[in-house]
Amino acid sequence: MAHDHHHHHSHNGDQNLSVSIVLNIGITVAQIVGGIISGSLSLMSDALHNFSDVISLFLSLAAHRLAKRKANAASTFGYKRAELLAAFINAATLIIVAFYLIYEAVLRFSDPVAIGTGLVIWLSLLGILFNGFSALLLRKDAQKSINMKSAYLHLFTDMMASIAVLAGGLLMKYFQWFWVDSVITFGIAVYLIIMGFGLLKSSTKMLLLFTPENLKIESIAEAVHQVTGENRLYHIHLWHLNDNVLHFEAHLDCRSDMSISAFNELVSKIEEVLFHDFQISHCTIQPEFEKACPKDFIIEE
Template identity: 30%
Template sequence: MRHPESDHHHEHEAHDHGDEGHSHAPTVSEGNVRRIRFVFVLTAGYALIQAIGGWLSGSLALIADAGHMVSDAAALLLALIAYRVAMRAADSTRTYGFHRVRVLAALANGAALLVLVSWIVWEAIERFREPTEVLAGPMLIVAVIGLVINIAGFLILRMGSQNDSNLRGAFLHVLGDLLGSVGAIAAAIGIMITGWTVLDPILSVLVALLVVRSAWNLVNESIQVLLQATPRGLDSAKVVEDLRRLPGIAEVGHFHAWTLTDETRVATVHVVPTLGTDPLSLPPLVAERLKENHSIVHATVQVDAPGNLDRCT
């Protein structure tokens, strides 16, 4: 007699099976939340100071770097949103919770940054044609303040858990800001010594290139997540081949994997048991292999009867 579960069986394996039920939310560290919140306030506040200083001194480089700081402040804010969203429980209409809010915010942020970069490059070209007076003294003062703030942010985030992808990303953003401040200081000193105001638009273009790379990555990664593309670095064919090597599995098919948000990978797959294998034993076995070998934290595994795999759609 054929096992009744062999025709159609579903089993879930997730990264969190606590007493409060099945959860897709990542672990939230309050210490990291406080660190990122504090650095966000510093970064956003300095971005405003830098924009005003750039406007008053006539420095396009400061304005461009202010745009870079705004992008990093937005990245920090998105990290905070991710933490807060992770604390919200899923409901009957949003069964995966609210994780995609961060993806939508990242897409909007990246698109806005690309517009900002276009304006910076256009203005830099105009200044190459008609050089504008730059007050190197105020520019230097603002850049030094930025360096101090970025060093403080760098040290604060460095004390956090580097196993946290949100905090690690914020740390890299602040490191980029620190380097930008060093460049602005160099440009200000260069203008004071040589009087070459052309150094200002040159630096602004270099900073803009840093921004456009971050902005494009945000837009591209957000679109890939929204399209439910296979997670970056995951080879579907290799995953299927790996599952075929598991004991008790005769066939594997209909493998689909996508990113829920950030590094959270989910997948669905169909498997067919070998003769004599208990179908109920396969879902946890497959889910564990996906988690250990491919960092897929949640898998939905369907067990099909022999000959039924190709009939599934």
């Protein structure tokens, strides 16, 4: 038995991602050229992060489009989980880039070099402007989708990194503190790890079909048993299809040999409880009568 409530993607999602991709390609090229000319590691690290943004935004755009494809005989769930995969890859790249930046910053710190600060200041301002605008474009969509959130996090952290680079550029220009370049690079990297880890953890749990952290199987069963009476749920599974859609399946141990029409009526009541109390939009209930098997909530298969 299924109960579906559809969730709509933002129509502007594709357009906003496309604009952000164009802006980030522009920043990346400018910062790579500027980093080479000025000798600034923090500017090059910002460019590297921007390049990872371009890749992650392309990935998010592809996943966003794939997720809207309809299910068919070959892919009965459609491509809804593509956005989870994109979020996982984006979070992983944030962390990989961060560790590379830490390695580079440690090397540079022991041997600081003079840096052309004018370019650093102007290009970091460009980064703040473009990344800030891109992050603003995706902010609304980020609240509805883990994939869009991963793209938004890339852009937001890059805006913060550009602010840090600007501060470093000003300190180097007026105080000749060239070691600040390495310290800021290190700080950017630590910030990326912190931001990326939470996203990596949540997307991994969804991909591994973990029970959502905000829901407890026991609480759901207790609520359902209020309407099923002596008919008890067991062998329960609850998982994210994507970050917006929850699926639930369970066996119902029926104490009487009820008719199909009576069972349908009971399942309708279960569906209402699951949707209104727990936001579970799709459920499958398997009826069983006098079947000899373990009746635990969770049964290893």
